Amino acid sequence: MARIAMNRRIVVDTGPLARVEGEGSLTIEAEGEKVLAVRLNIFEPPRYYEAFLKGRKVEEVVDMVSRICGICPVAYQVSALNALEALFGVDVDEEVRRVRRLLYLGEWIESHALHIFMLATPDYLKVPDVSAIAKNSADLVRNALVVKKLGNRMMATIGGREVHPVSLKLGGIHKAPSKESLQELSLKLQSSLGFAKETVKLAASFEKPALERDVAFVCLKDPARYAIDEGDIVSNRGLHIPPSGFEDNFAEHQADYSSALRSLTKSGDSYMVGPLARTNLNYSRLHPTALASAEEVGFRPPVTNPFESIVARAIELVHTIEEIMVEVKEYAKPVHPSAKYEYCAGRAFGVSEAPRGILYHRYDVDSKGNITGAKIVPPTAQNLIRIEEDVRQLAPVILAAPPEEARRLSEMAVRNYDPCISCATHFLKLQIKRV
Amino acid sequence: MTKPRLGVFKFSSCDGCQLSILDLEEELLTLVDSIDIRDFLEASSDSKGGPYDIALVEGSISTPEEVKRIRKIREESRILVTIGACATAGGLQALRNWNSLDRFKETVYPRPELLQSLDKALSIAAYVSVDYELRGCPISKDQLVQLFTATLHGTRPRLPTNAVCFECKRRANVCVVVASGVPCLGPVTMDGCGSICPSYGRGCYGCFGPADVVNLKSYATWLETHGIAPSTIDLLVRGINSYSKEFREWLESR
Numbered sequence: 001m002a003r004i005a006m007n008r009r010i011v012v013d014t015g016p017l018a019r020v021e022g023e024g025s026l027t028i029e030a031e032g033e034k035v036l037a038v039r040l041n042i043f044e045p046p047r048y049y050e051a052f053l054k055g056r057k058v059e060e061v062v063d064m065v066s067r068i069c070g071i072c073p074v075a076y077q078v079s080a081l082n083a084l085e086a087l088f089g090v091d092v093d094e095e096v097r098r099v100r101r102l103l104y105l106g107e108w109i110e111s112h113a114l115h116i117f118m119l120a121t122p123d124y125l126k127v128p129d130v131s132a133i134a135k136n137s138a139d140l141v142r143n144a145l146v147v148k149k150l151g152n153r154m155m156a157t158i159g160g161r162e163v164h165p166v167s168l169k170l171g172g173i174h175k176a177p178s179k180e181s182l183q184e185l186s187l188k189l190q191s192s193l194g195f196a197k198e199t200v201k202l203a204a205s206f207e208k209p210a211l212e213r214d215v216a217f218v219c220l221k222d223p224a225r226y227a228i229d230e231g232d233i234v235s236n237r238g239l240h241i242p243p244s245g246f247e248d249n250f251a252e253h254q255a256d257y258s259s260a261l262r263s264l265t266k267s268g269d270s271y272m273v274g275p276l277a278r279t280n281l282n283y284s285r286l287h288p289t290a291l292a293s294a295e296e297v298g299f300r301p302p303v304t305n306p307f308e309s310i311v312a313r314a315i316e317l318v319h320t321i322e323e324i325m326v327e328v329k330e331y332a333k334p335v336h337p338s339a340k341y342e343y344c345a346g347r348a349f350g351v352s353e354a355p356r357g358i359l360y361h362r363y364d365v366d367s368k369g370n371i372t373g374a375k376i377v378p379p380t381a382q383n384l385i386r387i388e389e390d391v392r393q394l395a396p397v398i399l400a401a402p403p404e405e406a407r408r409l410s411e412m413a414v415r416n417y418d419p420c421i422s423c424a425t426h427f428l429k430l431q432i433k434r435v
Numbered sequence: 436m437t438k439p440r441l442g443v444f445k446f447s448s449c450d451g452c453q454l455s456i457l458d459l460e461e462e463l464l465t466l467v468d469s470i471d472i473r474d475f476l477e478a479s480s481d482s483k484g485g486p487y488d489i490a491l492v493e494g495s496i497s498t499p500e501e502v503k504r505i506r507k508i509r510e511e512s513r514i515l516v517t518i519g520a521c522a523t524a525g526g527l528q529a530l531r532n533w534n535s536l537d538r539f540k541e542t543v544y545p546r547p548e549l550l551q552s553l554d555k556a557l558s559i560a561a562y563v564s565v566d567y568e569l570r571g572c573p574i575s576k577d578q579l580v581q582l583f584t585a586t587l588h589g590t591r592p593r594l595p596t597n598a599v600c601f602e603c604k605r606r607a608n609v610c611v612v613v614a615s616g617v618p619c620l621g622p623v624t625m626d627g628c629g630s631i632c633p634s635y636g637r638g639c640y641g642c643f644g645p646a647d648v649v650n651l652k653s654y655a656t657w658l659e660t661h662g663i664a665p666s667t668i669d670l671l672v673r674g675i676n677s678y679s680k681e682f683r684e685w686l687e688s689r
Contacts, residue, residue, distance in 0.1 A: 070451020
């Protein structure tokens, strides 16, 4: 609510930012039309994961790092396994990789559906939450919940449960799902494909603020497929590095108003990870159905307005459903669900595409299989500075708007990135201060 | 009948237990019709405030600000329910309670002096009285539905008191400890998950915390006599529920 203080300082404080994972707030300081500062204050309490991982066994890492995020536990599990298995030179069975990929795709569906329908769409329809949408568009919500549930069922079928699944282990999987159980889900997903395609059109039809700018996109690239569970790190600035090159090219910084560290490129530039980066850089690798959906709404790279992220996410939803159908068709129960490995001392690097963008893990391991050091860089930490820059650019519109609209626009600018603050601090409140 | 007023609150945690509420899917729509959601920041920007008939609290208390916040929520709530291992026992982040906070801060942050953390990450019950606990990492959706149903009907929810072993036997799993020598916390862990891990051929790692009656000392001795290294048992107990009373006392006695 706007209040004008005696010293002509105008403060607009809209309270904790909703529909994001975690706790944070946004402050905009302005003098007249001039924006003095934009700060994403993150007060999500630190949980010190990198510290207590020290001294644990490599086998324990997968189930521990999962707990960094309840929304994308599989991303944490897969990045960790990628790192440690690469270090030990584990020859993971191709069918085991497929099972992990299917589990990951389930998480993408669940997370994307959650974000699109429950967190982002209420903004565009100007209502507080999904239950308000249900009052006027019951079918939309019902269909959305069906897709979301199918993502969850994929996770539960493979991983035993939706949140913090238990089936992945260093070297392989504890138990392989039956082909029949996956086929049943695949069939159900097929009947949701039409709704996913409609979602792309719905997301494209939403009125979005214009915010065009030069963006550095960073994502994974895989020669064989639309990169999700593994790949090299690439950018639209000519970067192409293996996971081990991450810390040579990106660095985390600490701001005094944030318990989340924030990433920049080594040359000090911000960058963007997530659905918009991926759809831009891996456009040709999208499944033909997803590509057709993108073309139909005129989504063709370069798409640089961050508000188009919701469209990118919907395109990925179509892609994910199609990819699940392909993978399930090819799946055969693995002969070797678990591969043998021997410990070796060294530094392990792993990345994967969490629903929100690339998730980097690095572990230092001794010859007895103990973790001696860890570094985890979640996607939200990499997007934080971009978010501030977007809000800064959008500030003239935000400052000119009435308080409620100012809050809605600011939150949308943050929510484009589907920030996961619990991850980033291992995040929002809006404050507008006018001097 | 007036609808019960619900508040969902998050402290130090991963959001996974709150997500379980959204994961109710079909039941969620019924739920939305039968209760008055006053506060649920992860799902709605519409914050109406207390008082609450029922408050679901996720996460552990790990900062001075959180202490103030949980006391206010307690004052405004008729029934306060902790959801998940973080809220009930401190969670995985309580592993820092066994170490120096300063060293932990320095490990993760270049400017540790900017961070406000309490010395220990503790359960909600360490600060305020708690009416019911939903255990688990994450909680069980079935228990969540049961809790809502009971609250709507003015009865008490029936929550498990048995160990994971009971459910594991009902599922006719082959015992992973006896048959394969895999260390498993099933005999000392509260049921609620449906014995997922042993059903996947792996040992239970204690997500739901200690069962009502446990003898960890005796069970650890038994595991050792069956060839499992004390350090392995130690690490297994020193996990998600390391700071629950029973697990902590055993760890401190070692």
